[in-house]
Amino acid sequence: MAGREKQQGSVQKPGTEGLHSTGSDLDRKFWVALVLYAGLAAVAWFTMDAGKVLVAGRPVELRLLPLIVIGGLALRTVLAHKADKIRRAGQK
16 A cells, blocks of 8 residues: 555646756757747748838837837746746755
8 A cells, every 4th residue: 555655646747747847958948949039030020011100209110019029028038047047056
């Protein structure tokens, strides 16, 4: 009976296997995410029309709006990665 309890205690819940990634795994995912953001930005730049809209009375290229959003997401990813590195360094 004790053997069964020990085996059942080591079983993870479905969907939780990726929550405790190692540092090198997170670094790889971070760089993949940044490359994907760059690819998405390139696709947005080359597929959008070069039209202009007025923002605060100044003409701004319409292509810049998705780049600003994608840049914000990339910045958030970088900040989360740095915060995670600081947390991991504090645990050692």
